[in-house]
Amino acid sequence: MDFGDQRLTGAEHDRLVSGTAEAAERDAEAALRPKGLHDFIGQPQVREQLSLVLDAAKARSRTPDHVLLSGPPGLGKTTLAMIIAHEMQASLRVTSGPAVQHAGDLAAILSSLEEGEVLFIDEIHRMARAAEEMLYVAMEDFRVDVIVGKGPGATAIPLDLPPFTLVGATTRSGLLPAPLRDRFGFTGHLDFYSSADLLTVLTRSARMLGIDAENRGLQEISTRSRGTPRIANRLLRRVRDWAQVRGTGIIDEAAALSALTVYEVDALGLDRLDRSVLDVLCRRFGGGPVGLGTLSVSVGEEADTVETVSEPYLVREGLISRTPRGRVATSAAWKHLGLHVPANYEF
């Protein structure tokens, strides 16, 4: 039976699929993924807190507390899950919420865990309810009830589990039921990276990929990467293409600017989806408020994508705000689109 989980060790850690990374991007990402906590760039609080959790566990020869990682796509949740396993010299088991549709799926994974293993559940907010309750018991009491037989004759056989560490990742921590959230000993909230941190990410990536790049060129990419390492690395590869085909082979400021214009990444790092969200809000709905459903249909995207991928950054950049009546465009959004802010505009 395929439970959608895999046991990974060593280099195979890197074969993990992540939400918004396309399949073809996986290999490129794997090569650049930091292996240990020391080469994980930025996020100083999360890094410091996590290193305390891990060092304390090592000092006591215990498995670390369960860890929840939350934040928008591409900020390093999967990377950190792998780092936790790497730092604990433990093997990593990987599954995801959508792969756990029945309690039985989870029971099969849990009952095959070995001592000290790290179980990574990506998109943990999308797990089936019935499995969630089984997970509460497994996390707290290290026990799982395995159901044997069917119908009225079915019996639950309690099975003790070896100590393990659950690492959950979610882009939507608000959707996690409180009892589940409370069972994590540590929650790391990943926030968008500063341009300075992204510049460090890019410098490291360019070095690892053998790309000839000037600081000014990488700086230009860093400010247009929406605070997201995945996007920074992706833009780096696209700018390299441009430099090789149209430029001198070197990523300098001019190459970065020309390439990013070709790829329609604007000065704030907004891409086509972000701009169409703003465009629909301003031009079609006079700035809003507009409900998420209507907005998503209008830009031809799933509500979940608009809410987790586009919105957090637009909110952070002060281009839209969320009100009880829906999303509204701020004056800055009108200006960014090159439109006149309507008279007496209240947002």
Ligand SMILES: Nc1ncnc2c1ncn2[C@@H]1O[C@H](COP(=O)(O)OP(=O)(O)OP(=O)(O)O)[C@@H](O)[C@H]1O
């Ligand atoms: N702190 C960091 N330092 C250097 N590179 C990073 C860092 N965080 C992320 N990256 C790079 O960005 C890529 C994407 O990170 P990752 O897959 O961990 O994101 P994620 O939060 O799991 O995203 P998703 O929500 O889509 O699953 C990684 O392959 C890695 O190369």
Ligand SMILES: [Mg+2]
């Ligand atoms: Mg991921």
